[in-house]
Amino acid sequence: MENQFELGRICEIRKNSFIIDFEDSEVFAKLKGGFYDGSPAELPIVGDYVSFIYNPSGESVIQHVLARKSLLSRPDVFRQGQVQYMAANVDFCFIVTSLNEDYSVSRIARYTSIALAGGCVPIAILTKADLCSDVDRYAFEVAAVSDKLRVHAVSALSGEGLEALWEYFTEGKTICLMGSSGAGKSTLINALAGEEIMKTAAIRERDDKGRHTTTHRRMIRLDCGAFIIDTPGMREIGVACAEDGVDDAFSDIVELEKLCRFANCRHEGEPDCAVKAAIASGKLSEGRLKLYRELGSERSNNYAKTKEISKRHKAYKKQKNLGYLDD
């Protein structure tokens, strides 16, 4: 009898197996022989739709990864020069940042670039609004990062702002949460799901840093039919693979640059500089130009940076003998 292919979605990846969300159950699977042709981009990642041969009494076998409609990726901090594929088929990328010491507008700009480059809608979620007395100021600053970025301030503790997030949770949509450890990603998922489906842990009081409680990526299907992907807090976030995203997030500046008299204008006092003119007229803020410059120069410096990060992590891994870490 010929084997019948089933269609499922990767919800978790373990060391030696893939877990597929299939008809309200979780199916353990491995790759078919000869699946891997040497390109990591071909391997299934969380959020991928896959065809597989179902084996109800043992491991199922993944045959193909279906074409992805979006793909979140970033430079791999452990493997120099390589890209880490984070999640596939994501509609909304929640960029989770807490309104405490963790807050960084530049990090939000990086994630925005990554989301746009990957074909997802970036949404900044400012968490722990209950701990902040000036939420509007932060929300305003974040909204200025890009007109493609939506902003919500929420508190998982008081429930403030959570209702507005439901517009993203509709049948078949996929939401991926990204952000530093301790930002409150898992707590937010629990608050939205109305039950504790993710483990959470208190942050360090000393510096507001998290404890890397979530250790691997995991996709969960909610009762409303939407999928939510929790990710471990990231230690570093580069933009080397988000070139298009940077230009997308800052498309107004890219357009202005085209109007400068000199093609290589640095916007530092050259004549007929459209960028400086936009700042003078109030159309563009100095802060946004600074962010754009930061991310732009990071793109060119990225090789050296990735090398340094990779060296540091290699030493760390060796010392702790942790093997492959998800983040």
Ligand SMILES: Nc1nc2c(ncn2[C@@H]2O[C@H](COP(=O)(O)OP(=O)(O)OP(=O)(O)O)[C@@H](O)[C@H]2O)c(=O)[nH]1
């Ligand atoms: N006051 C307050 N605390 C919050 C809120 N959301 C999360 N926290 C707290 O922040 C701490 C960290 O939350 P987690 O949800 O574990 O953070 P995470 O982003 O999942 O962290 P990792 O899994 O390490 O990446 C916990 O002690 C939460 O109770 C909030 O809205 N208000």
Ligand SMILES: [Mg+2]
């Ligand atoms: Mg977590």
